Amino acid sequence: MHETLTIGELSRRTGCKVVTIRYYERLGLLPAPVRTEGGHRTYTRAQEERLRFICRGRSLGFSLAAVSNLLDLLEDRQAECGAIDELASSHLETVRAKIADLRQIEAQLEASLRTCGKTTRAQCAVAETLAAAGEPEQASHLAG
Amino acid sequence: MHETLTIGELSRRTGCKVVTIRYYERLGLLPAPVRTEGGHRTYTRAQEERLRFICRGRSLGFSLAAVSNLLDLLEDRQAECGAIDELASSHLETVRAKIADLRQIEAQLEASLRTCGKTTRAQCAVAETLAAAGEPEQASHLAG
DNA sequence: GCTTGAACCTATAGCGACTATAGAAATTAC
DNA sequence: GTAATTTCTATAGTCGCTATAGGTTCAAGC
Numbered sequence: 001m002h003e004t005l006t007i008g009e010l011s012r013r014t015g016c017k018v019v020t021i022r023y024y025e026r027l028g029l030l031p032a033p034v035r036t037e038g039g040h041r042t043y044t045r046a047q048e049e050r051l052r053f054i055c056r057g058r059s060l061g062f063s064l065a066a067v068s069n070l071l072d073l074l075e076d077r078q079a080e081c082g083a084i085d086e087l088a089s090s091h092l093e094t095v096r097a098k099i100a101d102l103r104q105i106e107a108q109l110e111a112s113l114r115t116c117g118k119t120t121r122a123q124c125a126v127a128e129t130l131a132a133a134g135e136p137e138q139a140s141h142l143a144g
Numbered sequence: 145m146h147e148t149l150t151i152g153e154l155s156r157r158t159g160c161k162v163v164t165i166r167y168y169e170r171l172g173l174l175p176a177p178v179r180t181e182g183g184h185r186t187y188t189r190a191q192e193e194r195l196r197f198i199c200r201g202r203s204l205g206f207s208l209a210a211v212s213n214l215l216d217l218l219e220d221r222q223a224e225c226g227a228i229d230e231l232a233s234s235h236l237e238t239v240r241a242k243i244a245d246l247r248q249i250e251a252q253l254e255a256s257l258r259t260c261g262k263t264t265r266a267q268c269a270v271a272e273t274l275a276a277a278g279e280p281e282q283a284s285h286l287a288g
Numbered sequence: 289g290c291t292t293g294a295a296c297c298t299a300t301a302g303c304g305a306c307t308a309t310a311g312a313a314a315t316t317a318c
Numbered sequence: 319g320t321a322a323t324t325t326c327t328a329t330a331g332t333c334g335c336t337a338t339a340g341g342t343t344c345a346a347g348c
Contacts (some may be wrong), residue, residue, distance in 0.1 A: 006344095008295060018296085025334065038343045040296055056274050060249050066333070074271055081268040085260055087272045093251040094194070095246055102243045105204050107235040116229055124225040126232045127218055130200050131193070152314095152324065162325085167306065182314045182324055208305070 004034075004042040013048065016055050029054055029068055062091055148178070148186040157192065160199050173198055173212055206235055 011101045022029045030051060033041045039051050050071070057067035066087060114127035155162045168174045174195060177185045187195075194215070201211035210231060217228050256273035 007294080018338085019337085020335065022297095027334095028307095038296085040343070046321085053275050058334090060274070061246070072269075074275075081260060081270075084205065084268055084270050085257060088253055089257055092186060092257065095180050095253065099243060099246045099250065102205070102239055102246070106236065106239050106243065108204065109232055109239065113229060113233055113236065116225060124228055126225075126228050127214075129185060130204070130214060131197050131218075150324080161307090163308085164306070166326090171305095180314085182325085184314065185326095202305090 003045060006047065007041045010043045010051065011046060014051050014055055016051060021051065024051070024054060025066075027064065029064060029071070039134070058093075061095060066091065149192065150189060151185045151187070154192060154195065156200055158195050160195060167193065168195070168198060168208075173206065173208065173215070203240045205236075205239060210235065 005013070007018050007021055010016075011021060017023075021030065025032060030047060033047060035041060040076070053065050053071065054064075054076075057070060058064070060076050070084065070087060073087075108129060112125040114125075116125040149157070151162050151165055154160075155165060160168075165174065169176060174191060177187050177191060179185055197215065198208075198211050199220075201214060202208070206214070214228065216229060217231075252273060256269040258269075260269040
């Protein structure tokens with residue numbers, strides 16, 4: 001069987017939006033597929049697999065650059081498993097750092113919300129938490 | 145005393161970069177400060193407080209739009225504490241959702257790293273985790 | 289064969305929250 | 319007076335998309 005897929009079918013099968021697929025192609029993450037006479041893209045199973053890999057990497061929080069590295073490593077039959085592991089474990093560290101950041105934020109928000117509702121507007125605990133004049137802090141690793 | 149500050153001094157005192165301070169001004173988050181004859185910005189203590197508030201909000205993961213809302217609420221002497229609480233607790237939910245996402249990612253990365261190093265390249269567990277053909281997933285709330 | 293409507297195409301601009309660059313002018317320290 | 323530092327403006331780039339506009343192709347029904 002192994003028929004080819006339109007970009008819409010590929011999108012449905014992978015959960016990756018059509019515009020995003022085209023975007024990945026423009027970035028060079030996905031190879032330019034064969035086109036119909038009219039110029040529509042047609043994808044193979046191999047390309048579907050590659051896209052799945054990209055999506056999975058993204059859903060694990062890897063940057064597109066990291067995903068690209070991973071794809072290169074996988075394609076290089078000489079490459080050691082070690083290089084892949086390294087990328088993954090350095091990413092794991094980043095993930096853990098983000099969790100730690102977020103937990104601090106969670107705790108502070110919880111604390112100020114807990115003491116609020118009991119005080120007047122002038123001493124709103126949440127407002128105080130935000131206004132608290134602390135020492136300059138380095139920006140956290142948080143993106144948003 | 146209450147002297148004014150240059151943008152560089154303000155930056156050092158708050159930990160907010162000079163370019164970022166100017167950026168906040170352009171967005172209207174910080175009022176345009178008085179200038180010297182030569183056109184250099186001079187800041188007051190009130191503006192320093194406002195900037196601290198913004199930075200604190202950002203470090204708690206609030207968007208600039210949310211910070212702007214919070215500032216408006218604080219300035220409005222009529223406003224109820226409740227509105228502030230609502231913003232904070234809805235943000236807390238977002239934070240918790242992000243933590244949950246990241247924990248799943250952490251677990252998956254840990255799991256694949258644990259089983260790796262024991263297998264040959266061909267069955268690299270990390271590579272498999274990434275290649276795993278799963279059902280289409282909705283994108284997580286993660287920004288980066 | 290013809291028409292309709294969905295899916296597809298390209299190109300460009302926008303989002304958020306900055307960051308980087310270039311080149312000029314002001315300020316401060318000696 | 320000069321040299322170093324800081325500041326100024328304006329513009330473009332980052333990341334990972336998303337949205338818009340305006341046009342073309344494709345598949346199905348008649």
